[in-house]
Amino acid sequence: MKMYFYYGAMGASKSANALMTRFNFEEKGKKVAMLKPSIDTRDGANIIRSRAGLQAEAILIAPDQTVREVLPVLPAYYDNIIVDEAQFLTKAQVDELREIVDAGTMVMCYGLRADFRAELFEGSKRLFELADKIIEIVTMCPCGRKATMNARYRDGKIIYDGEQILIGADDQYVAMCHRCYMKGVVK
Numbered sequence: 001m002k003m004y005f006y007y008g009a010m011g012a013s014k015s016a017n018a019l020m021t022r023f024n025f026e027e028k029g030k031k032v033a034m035l036k037p038s039i040d041t042r043d044g045a046n047i048i049r050s051r052a053g054l055q056a057e058a059i060l061i062a063p064d065q066t067v068r069e070v071l072p073v074l075p076a077y078y079d080n081i082i083v084d085e086a087q088f089l090t091k092a093q094v095d096e097l098r099e100i101v102d103a104g105t106m107v108m109c110y111g112l113r114a115d116f117r118a119e120l121f122e123g124s125k126r127l128f129e130l131a132d133k134i135i136e137i138v139t140m141c142p143c144g145r146k147a148t149m150n151a152r153y154r155d156g157k158i159i160y161d162g163e164q165i166l167i168g169a170d171d172q173y174v175a176m177c178h179r180c181y182m183k184g185v186v187k
């Protein structure tokens, strides 16, 4: 079995891809567990939604929990574990998922590569180190080039410093190419 890491910038339809994968596996009679690090509460609770209208309930995993703690049955029960917002996994959780893969369950993680400062998230870094397959989900910068950066901005200006995760802040995010990111303004 293999560990997959699908990464992309914001707006790259990662959640939609995760939901479609789940749908396709379940349609074939496979048992799928959908996990989501609980640090991301954008959707209110444990519902994963995509802009295309798909949605599913996910099992939340807090930073101090293990995968084995949150899965209602043993990991070996599942054919496939899908993780949305996988950048928020801890290093220890990715290590545990790797053990679960080695024990025979496929794990597919979807997440961002780097934060608004252009630094890797903890979960993404460990996934780049441990995944068998690393696949980019491409999205575009408003200028038409491929977006690789996740810019945080406020009042039209890009912010380069601050806490990695600011929940409830008024700041907004946009996927950009590096050239536009360095220009410092959002049109």
Ligand SMILES: [Zn+2]
Pocket: 141, 142, 143, 144, 145, 176, 177, 178, 179, 180, 181
């Ligand atoms: Zn650009």
